[in-house]
Amino acid sequence: MEKRFRVATAIAVLFHTIGLCGMLFYDKALLARATPFNLLLMFALLLYTQQRPHKHFIILILVCFATGFTVEMLGTSTGWLFGDYAYGPSLGFSIQEVPLIIGVNWFIIIFSCGTSINMVLTRIVRRITPDDIPKPTLQAMSVIVDGATLAVLFDWLMEPVAVKLDYWKWLGSGDIPLYNYFCWFVVS
Template sequence: MPEIKTAPVNIGHKYRKYTFHAAVAVLVIFHAVGFWGMLFSGKPEYFQRLTPMNLILTNILLFAFHRRWNVAFILFAALVFAAGFLSEVLGVHTGLLFGDYAYGASLGPKVWDVPLLIGLNWLMLVYTTGHISNHTKLPWPAKALIGASLMVVLDVFIEPVAMQFDFWSWQGNHIPLSNFVGWFLVALGLQVYFQMAPFYKSNRLAPTVYLIQLLFFISIYCLL
């Protein structure tokens, strides 16, 4: 009986098409649990302490879908992390850029009174909004403006939630206009860098991460 030869099965390729949907499902579940826990569990402080884990998980999934890692991308990630973190250090200690505010305990360990995860949050937001703006056919300056504007839109809904759940607090419980102006200017500079940096910019999960974040904070904001 002649031997029947079969083509080898690439298991990784076979299941690769499911990874995107699995990642989206994980993100939706984690944010849905956080939404319920912070608003309806009766123990919001417990779920506040899980915020760093949620942010780290989101970034792991997001950057797992980044393609073609190179030196330019690693440099971009490091510099955006550092720029975002240091802008917050400047803001907390001087009141410049954003206004008079202070971080609470919900975002984890701090250096110079700023949670380390804030740098990661800046990186995530610059990266995701940059990808969204790249879906347009506009010149790169317009894309940078769109990316920075999307970051400000998200911040509008983050701020009241942050004050409610001890992420950070504003002097006099008043969110100043300078916060949004400063946020836009820092974001714009980092968006320009995103557009100029020579790394491959095609991450299919990036727009979904931004959308989930936006819906999460809008939902909580509407129920406060």
């Protein structure tokens, strides 16, 4: 299993290094259009690192994909979620003006944030005395709330770059509304 993580990490670092160099020194538009392929590769690497994808993992993928895609459809068509925005052509095939890859992106973000927070929490719990270990319910709530907070932080970092690469644009003033981050927290 350890070997799978090393291989997946090496592939991810290689592709992201090439992508960063390409964005900085080559053709941003070309590499922006390759984003769906990159997201599919990252999704495949996440699958590869799972020992045996059990039914709960498959359910998580489906729930994240369906929820993410649905809230994006509601968001783009009504502006009720996230604010008024529209997707550009860079992210590929769309259904009702929402790129299909967005569901995959939601899964990658939610899974990665939840896993990262769970790893941190596990390390913290190992260092404290058994009497001080928080109850499992509190630990689960920590993973949910802290994972959602990490997802919002990721979105805050991603937004300006995504707009610049024409993944999506904010309508009206073009400013990213604070409401977007609130919605990200709730949905995450």
